[in-house]
Amino acid sequence: MKAVEFQEYGPPHEVCHCVEVDDAPAPEPGEVTVAVEAAAINPADLLIFEGRYPGPNPPARQGVEGAGRVTAIGDSVTQLAVGDRVMLLSRDNWVQQQTIPVGQTVRIPEELDILQAAQIKANPPSAILMLRDYEDLNEGDWVIQNAANSAVGLHLIRMARARGIKTVNVVRREELFQPLMEHGANLVVLDGPDLGERVRAEIGDACLPLAIDAVGGSSCQHLADCVSDGGTVVNYGFLSGDPCMLTPSHTIVHQISLTGFWLVKNLFARPREVIEATYTEVAQLFIDGVLYSPVEATYTLDQVAQALQHAAREGRTGKIVFTPNGAIT
Numbered sequence: 001m002k003a004v005e006f007q008e009y010g011p012p013h014e015v016c017h018c019v020e021v022d023d024a025p026a027p028e029p030g031e032v033t034v035a036v037e038a039a040a041i042n043p044a045d046l047l048i049f050e051g052r053y054p055g056p057n058p059p060a061r062q063g064v065e066g067a068g069r070v071t072a073i074g075d076s077v078t079q080l081a082v083g084d085r086v087m088l089l090s091r092d093n094w095v096q097q098q099t100i101p102v103g104q105t106v107r108i109p110e111e112l113d114i115l116q117a118a119q120i121k122a123n124p125p126s127a128i129l130m131l132r133d134y135e136d137l138n139e140g141d142w143v144i145q146n147a148a149n150s151a152v153g154l155h156l157i158r159m160a161r162a163r164g165i166k167t168v169n170v171v172r173r174e175e176l177f178q179p180l181m182e183h184g185a186n187l188v189v190l191d192g193p194d195l196g197e198r199v200r201a202e203i204g205d206a207c208l209p210l211a212i213d214a215v216g217g218s219s220c221q222h223l224a225d226c227v228s229d230g231g232t233v234v235n236y237g238f239l240s241g242d243p244c245m246l247t248p249s250h251t252i253v254h255q256i257s258l259t260g261f262w263l264v265k266n267l268f269a270r271p272r273e274v275i276e277a278t279y280t281e282v283a284q285l286f287i288d289g290v291l292y293s294p295v296e297a298t299y300t301l302d303q304v305a306q307a308l309q310h311a312a313r314e315g316r317t318g319k320i321v322f323t324p325n326g327a328i329t
């Protein structure tokens with residue numbers, strides 16, 4: 001079967017190769033074999049190949065998310081049957097099949113589109129939990145976020161709207177204004193050093209207690225300029241590669257706090273029932289059309305270099321997704 005392996009740290013499209021490996025072994029008791037149907041490429045994958053994010057040391061397989069169908073079950077597996085659709089909690093999913101402990105899977109409904117299922121592990125729960133766990137938001141309150149057209153950003157817009165919370169969405173390209181308004185954004189603005197003044201000119205002294213930062217560096221500081229006194233900046237990504245910046249005026253005068261969110265230390269540190277309940281809720285939100293993750297292109301595993309170059313490109317309109325067992329019709 002085919003699998004993607006990265007041989008050393010470096011530019012993703014240069015260090016990742018599609019290789020022929022042994023088929024996944026028959027499952028032992030407590031294990032299942034899954035044929036991976038779809039697996040998204042996330043910024044975390046790219047950072048791991050560059051040695052900038054916690055992950056395996058090369059040579060290794062990679063792929064933080066994926067979804068597929070159970071093709072074999074080991075003795076004592078009662079919670080799944082052959083033919084069930086599952087999402088994968090394992091982190092090496094760019095492969096045609098894998099045999100893993102049943103606890104590394106979560107059953108998902110058949111009516112959930114498989115290209116959406118391939119993207120539900122990381123981004124939707126991150127948006128939901130960041131919106132829920134840091135500030136007590138009331139209907140009519142505002143939140144601000146950067147990289148607002150990312151998958152996390154789009155989920156956040158849609159989840160906020162469903163709760164009556166308004167969003168200020170910071171992007172780096174003007175052509176995103178209209179599409180984000182169509183997703184349900186209340187305000188879309190370009191990043192810049194005068195962000196605080198421009199946002200306050202639009203929303204006045206409305207309550208904006210939460211900023212959600214995927215970028216770090218000065219972009220984090222621009223968000224903090226918009227936050228109400230006593231509010232929180234939650235950093236969850238380092239797309240710029242620069243340290244988060246808050247000034248003493250933010251922390252001392254305005255009592256704004258900076259904290260970090262990581263799904264690994266949040267959802268995945270919680271009991272199994274909470275993880276399952278979270279993905280049941282997320283799957284239903286996709287089925288109901290509340291959440292949606294656009295896909296720009298799909299690739300097979302032997303197109304890995306092309307797929308990774310595409311995923312690293314600025315200005316995408318959706319995710320790049322591997323279909324390891326062939327195109328999804």
Ligand SMILES: NC(=O)c1ccc[n+]([C@@H]2O[C@H](COP(=O)([O-])OP(=O)(O)OC[C@H]3O[C@@H](n4cnc5c(N)ncnc54)[C@H](OP(=O)(O)O)[C@@H]3O)[C@@H](O)[C@H]2O)c1
Nearest residue numbers: 043044126149150151152236237239240261262263314315
């Ligand atoms: N902490 C956690 O647990 C957790 C969980 C999930 C995701 N994440 C993080 O969330 C972030 C978004 O992930 P995603 O999968 O939603 O992303 P995505 O859909 O792949 O989109 C990437 C986004 O990043 C923007 N971007 C890239 N480089 C940038 C830069 N230097 N400055 C400003 N914007 C930049 C892109 O803007 P353009 O469209 O203009 O190119 C686009 O909006 C990533 O940093 C990821 O690692 C963290």
